[in-house]
Amino acid sequence: MQVRVENVRKEFDTFPALHDVSLDIRSGELIALLGPSGSGKTTLLRLIAGLEQPTIGKIFFGDDDASERSIRERNVGFVFQHYALFRHMTVADNIGFGLKVRPSATRPPAEEIRRRASTLLDLVQLSGLEKRYPAQLSGGQRQRVALARAMAIEPKVLLLDEPFGALDAQVRRELRRWLREIHDATGHTTVFVTHDQEEALELADRVVVMSQGRIEQVGTADEVYDQPNSPFVYGFIGDSSSLPVKVEDGQVWLTDRPIGLAAPDAPAGPATLFFRPHDVELLDECAGCLAGTVASSRRVAGTKRVELEIGGHRERVEIELPVDHPAAQKSRIAFRPRKWKVFPSAAE
């Protein structure tokens, strides 16, 4: 089921949580809403589900205007951050709940409901736990039950709110792979919310990066990592270093001298230079490059992270060196970013 969000704005007591958001979700796609807390990602998910109503704008499921429909009629499978399993019901009853509450005309017989619950438990690899209560399950198992319960109603869209947020790192990695497998097997259009970029980049077909109630960028993992389209995305996805510069004559300047980076398309004026700390070229001679004194350095796994003080204003940037690189011993390092981008400073 294709989902289309059109110019949606959502206010809570006049406080805008989402400004004019539009998004196309393709049928069968696994898509991540990624952003820091307060970016509006959960609000967007709840709007798609129908748990909230947009202040302005529409949401379409296929060609059907879902904004007119209540959450009951939308037929979405929603997996809550804290699972929201019914604690007084067994695992089988939890999974069968959505079928049991159907009007009698469309409700399957009890035997059929039990059978379907069993099939779904097999799918989420929890066969044999039908009679357990949620309190008797581990966090990861609860999450699987919650997913099975959401899938029992044969939803058009599967929505997951921070599905792995409450789990520890090990279980989280396992479940991530498992969710991908389930998605590939069932083909549900799936939207999940996360603040964990690793999770989003690894799992999703496309990532929607959000900040302050707006969508910053939509793209594949490669696109948002390699071609960030805004300072926010550059800073939020992966590690990055930034430096205030200016653009003049198609060159990037650090205070009074060019640093050997040509930016023919960038508008002249003050700007910010972004680059990845590990994607730099170390130089011996500095004619048109960045050079700085080592302020501090620390060992991070297989690499050395060096903080450099650059220029008269003592701006600090981080770069990453191999541990055995001769430059790691020096007190002054010259380098030039291999991949970088300048964004004009916001007009004040």
Add this chain to the structure above:
Amino acid sequence: MADPVLFAADPNPEIASGITESRPARWGLMAIAFTFLTLFLVLPLVLVFMEASRKGLGYFFETLGEPDTLSAIHLTLLVAAISVPLNLVFGVAAAWAIAKFEFKGKAFLTTLVDLPFSVSPVISGLVYVLLFGAQSALGPWLKANGIEILFAVPGIVLATVFVTFPFVARELIPLMEEQGTGDEEAAISLGANGWQTFWYVTLPNIKWGLLYGVLLCNARAMGEFGAVSVVSGHIRGQTNTMPLHVEILYNEYNAAGAFAVASLLAGLALVTLALKTLLEMRYGAEIAATRGH
């Protein structure tokens, strides 16, 4: 999420001793508490039962078998049987509204629920006298239509409902607020309608708290004196509830009879207390399990 239960159950005595008082101070505090409870609670209760049986068990049952006493017991049970279900429905509705929805005037409603606790019961009774009495605006109309409210069962029920309505709501509001709306959202997202959500999800989540509130409400409904005294008119055999009957007997210097009826009421209180303790054990475990999620 910080879990206070974990801290309370900290098995490390080293840490526990760091925040507790010295042994004499602890024993002193306990002694004060127990002496106080014995003097002011246990002793009077024992005295009630002793007084009741002073003239022998025969007299005890004779008093309880008197028509006026039987009528008082009957009326008390009737009033409780009407007002407790009313407050059960009201309490659940108010708690549901306050805990699960955002609306204007929510704080005001919460305060209103507490009103009967903060107003003297006598005033609660007087309110109905002012509303339905012969001198009130409604009085002549009621009289003309032959509707009796004051000095009759409806008045007593109204006063009791007023005095006891916070019990269920007060018990449920914090419980439902803590549980949040997650389970309900899950239920409706799975296609349940309002009734199904309440019946299959909300009610099972609050059942112990609800039962506890109903017990307290019932105890108070049977024991209420002040408000009922104002609206009842004390007509023997007709509008006397058990607490009122105790007072009448006592004022007639029939101490043994008064205490016999009083012992019934006290017995009821003890049963309620026992049930409440039992529920607390059960309900406490459920709350802990809820937090464990």
